[in-house]
Amino acid sequence: METRLRILFLTSALALSGCSTLHGLRHRTDAPADSAPAAADTPSTADAAAGEDAPPRVVEPDVERRKVVVPHIRSQDIELGGYVGTLNIEDFGAHPVYGVQAGYHLTEDFFLQAEAGLSRAGRSSFETLSNISLLTSAERRYRYYDLSLGYNFLPGEVFLGSGRAMTTSFYLLAGVGSTDFGGDSKFTGNFGAGFKVLPLDWLAVHVAVEDRVFNSDLLGTNKLNSNLEAHLGLTVFF
Amino acid sequence: MLLALAPAARAATQHLQVFVTAPYLEMHTGPGRGYPVFHVVGRDGSVRVLKRYTDWFKVRAERGIEGWVPARDLELTVLADGSRFSYDTGDRNGFTEHRFEAGVFFYGDYGGASTISAYAAAFATRHLSGELAVGQFLGSAANGTTVDLGLAHVFYPEGRFSPFVTLGTGLVHIEPKVTLVQPANGTEQTAYVGGGVRFYLTRRFFVRGEFREHEIFTHRNVNEQVDEWKLGFAFFF
Numbered sequence: 190m191e192t193r194l195r196i197l198f199l200t201s202a203l204a205l206s207g208c209s210t211l212h213g214l215r216h217r218t219d220a221p222a223d224s225a226p227a228a229a230d231t232p233s234t235a236d237a238a239a240g241e242d243a244p245p246r247v248v249e250p251d252v253e254r255r256k257v258v259v260p261h262i263r264s265q266d267i268e269l270g271g272y273v274g275t276l277n278i279e280d281f282g283a284h285p286v287y288g289v290q291a292g293y294h295l296t297e298d299f300f301l302q303a304e305a306g307l308s309r310a311g312r313s314s315f316e317t318l319s320n321i322s323l324l325t326s327a328e329r330r331y332r333y334y335d336l337s338l339g340y341n342f343l344p345g346e347v348f349l350g351s352g353r354a355m356t357t358s359f360y361l362l363a364g365v366g367s368t369d370f371g372g373d374s375k376f377t378g379n380f381g382a383g384f385k386v387l388p389l390d391w392l393a394v395h396v397a398v399e400d401r402v403f404n405s406d407l408l409g410t411n412k413l414n415s416n417l418e419a420h421l422g423l424t425v426f427f
Numbered sequence: 428m429l430l431a432l433a434p435a436a437r438a439a440t441q442h443l444q445v446f447v448t449a450p451y452l453e454m455h456t457g458p459g460r461g462y463p464v465f466h467v468v469g470r471d472g473s474v475r476v477l478k479r480y481t482d483w484f485k486v487r488a489e490r491g492i493e494g495w496v497p498a499r500d501l502e503l504t505v506l507a508d509g510s511r512f513s514y515d516t517g518d519r520n521g522f523t524e525h526r527f528e529a530g531v532f533f534y535g536d537y538g539g540a541s542t543i544s545a546y547a548a549a550f551a552t553r554h555l556s557g558e559l560a561v562g563q564f565l566g567s568a569a570n571g572t573t574v575d576l577g578l579a580h581v582f583y584p585e586g587r588f589s590p591f592v593t594l595g596t597g598l599v600h601i602e603p604k605v606t607l608v609q610p611a612n613g614t615e616q617t618a619y620v621g622g623g624v625r626f627y628l629t630r631r632f633f634v635r636g637e638f639r640e641h642e643i644f645t646h647r648n649v650n651e652q653v654d655e656w657k658l659g660f661a662f663f664f
Contacts, residue, residue, distance in 0.1 A: 297480075
């Protein structure tokens with residue numbers, strides 16, 4: 190009796206487990222149809238198969254990549270400033286000159302520079318001796334501008350004591366421009382050299398000597414005028 | 428305490444932090460190839476990029492040590508997200524395709540007079556640009572100023588040596604020095620056609636040479652033609 194009961198119990202248990210397996214199988218056959226849209230999102234069936242082969246992940250990584258917002262890196266290629274100095278106007282004496290300058294540094298070696306200056310001529314020896322004025326007051330105004338290419342010829346450093354170093358540069362300049370003097374504008378060539386010291390990264394002190402040459406027939410004969418200028422300047426880098 | 432730390436934290440976030448992946452990063456005392464190396468940051472160390480001067484970057488290492496690093500060395504570092512540091516200092520691709528360019532002509536001849544001029548251009552496509560040029564000519568017979576506005580078509584922007592043609596209109600203000608045979612100062616309208624070449628040098632710089640034939644529409648019965656030659660230096664951005 191006990192054996193029969195045991196057989197009956199085992200048979201019913203087997204039947205129940207069989208039904209549940211069949212039920213599961215049916216659900217499994219239904220599953221692809223139900224999850225078809227979802228399957229489209231998965232990369233490929235091959236990947237899915239590989240995923241099944243792969244060992245299960247124990248810990249899902251919860252690490253987000255740092256997003257770096259790249260800030261604007263300030264550039265200091267542009268140099269603006271002014272200068273004061275002495276300009277020797279040929280035949281008309283040496284006089285104060287005031288000017289502004291702008292530079293654009295192309296490489297560590299080369300830069301473009303624009304300068305514009307203003308001065309006022311005095312009386313020539315001839316005018317003083319003969320007491321005749323060759324030029325009107327307005328014509329004695331001496332104005333110029335030029336565009337030059339500069340070359341940092343000898344970059345270096347100077348030292349203040351043992352704790353402070355400042356970068357320096359000896360540079361060469363050559364360019365073309367215009368000089369407005371004596372009631373006429375003249376095509377002018379300029380060349381010169383300068384020395385600059387940078388007490389701070391953005392501040393430069395210049396000492397420069399430039400010659401500006403142009404053809405002039407102001408005093409009767411056409412000749413090459415040479416106008417030497419020495420100036421002290423201060424510029425700021427932007 | 429927090430208030431005291433706040434400005435320092437803000438200052439730190441304003442500058443880009445990069446990490447050294449090469450064996451070391453050398454810091455120079457100045458922005459030039461000749462300045463000596465005075466400090467070295469080892470692999471995985473970091474520096475903050477403060478500013479740029481031409482091809483050099485000023486960086487601040489730990490303990491506030493500041494020095495200059497060339498762009499080619501800084502390009503071997505990475506950002507905090509692992510991407511490589513890069514900075515566009517200009518290359519041939521930029522020469523082929525850019526939005527703006529400008530330049531100055533150090534040599535110029537305008538109908539026998541020496542001329543100084545500058546130009547700026549804006550590109551609509553890689554081939555077509557609108558250009559504005561201003562110049563001053565200074566000669567024995569006359570001085571004057573010119574303003575030209577026109578279009579330029581670059582034929583082969585991919586090449587290092589790229590020719591172009593240009594066409595436009597403008598104004599010329601003439602101040603004759605010999606008033607017996609020429610009218611007094613006057614401003615006339617002009618039209619021009621021309622062509623030239625651009626030759627890429629390095630980074631964002633190139634040489635530009637061109638010829639223009641200007642037709643000056645005078646108030647007299649005959650128009651005048653003036654040939655202009657120019658050679659200069661330009662850059663794009």
